[in-house]
Amino acid sequence: xxxxxxxxxxxxxxxxxxxxxxxxxxxxxxxxxxxxxxxxxxxxxxxxxxxxxxxxxxxxxxxxxxxxxxxxxxxxxxxxxxxxxxxxxxxxxxxxxxxxxxxxxxxxxxxx
Amino acid sequence: xxxxxxxxxxxxxxxxxxxxxxxxxxxxxxxxxxxxxxxxxxxxxxxxxxxxxxxxxxxxxxxxxxxxxxxxxxxxxxxxxxxxxxxxxxxxxxxxxxxxxxxxxxxxxxxxxx
Numbered sequence: 001x002x003x004x005x006x007x008x009x010x011x012x013x014x015x016x017x018x019x020x021x022x023x024x025x026x027x028x029x030x031x032x033x034x035x036x037x038x039x040x041x042x043x044x045x046x047x048x049x050x051x052x053x054x055x056x057x058x059x060x061x062x063x064x065x066x067x068x069x070x071x072x073x074x075x076x077x078x079x080x081x082x083x084x085x086x087x088x089x090x091x092x093x094x095x096x097x098x099x100x101x102x103x104x105x106x107x108x109x110x111x112x
Numbered sequence: 113x114x115x116x117x118x119x120x121x122x123x124x125x126x127x128x129x130x131x132x133x134x135x136x137x138x139x140x141x142x143x144x145x146x147x148x149x150x151x152x153x154x155x156x157x158x159x160x161x162x163x164x165x166x167x168x169x170x171x172x173x174x175x176x177x178x179x180x181x182x183x184x185x186x187x188x189x190x191x192x193x194x195x196x197x198x199x200x201x202x203x204x205x206x207x208x209x210x211x212x213x214x215x216x217x218x219x220x221x222x223x224x225x226x
Binding site for chain 2: 049
């Protein structure tokens with residue numbers, strides 16, 4: 001099962017961009033890169049996912065390295081509500097094998 | 113559809129008792145997952161269903177844990193003879209396919225074994 005590594009914690013000032021890195025050096029060609037975030041006492045919330053190309057949605061952007069061994073979640077303007085634990089995971093494409101390993105994630109603090 | 117529902121939200125039980133949790137996934141999702149999460153850790157995979165078939169089960173899951181998904185709809189997770197080490201948040205998630213789609217998680221069931 002492919003694993004990811006992320007910094008344990010990061011800090012950002014409110015209204016500034018945040019770049020959350022993730023390394024996944026053992027990624028395979030069929031692995032999608034997914035990002036989730038989790039607020040206290042809640043289940044994780046889907047943020048964004050991608051395969052090879054950079055992706056944008058209303059919540060964030062995902063930048064994927066050309067060799068796919070790393071990716072970066074970009075929050076364009078951090079707000080206090082973005083303070084959460086962010087998880088980067090790898091998930092197989094359409095296949096019956098769907099066991100995913102979550103690491104401890106990155107705890108993001110947003111400073112007013 | 114109101115998302116993934118889990119019941120109960122909180123459960124306190126005495127050591128040695130059996131407990132059962134329920135998860136109602138998003139109706140059009142054919143995949144359902146159970147995770148366990150302890151403080152400061154990421155979710156830990158327990159098991160996964162595609163429709164009613166249980167396709168993966170973690171080796172970490174002891175024989176005291178069993179999950180079912182009759183008719184491919186809701187799922188139950190039962191823990192028999194609970195131990196203090198079972199105290200955790202139990203999360204359920206669903207999705208419509210593999211990596212092509214994201215998981216939708218429920219709010220979890222917080223189990224405390226005293």
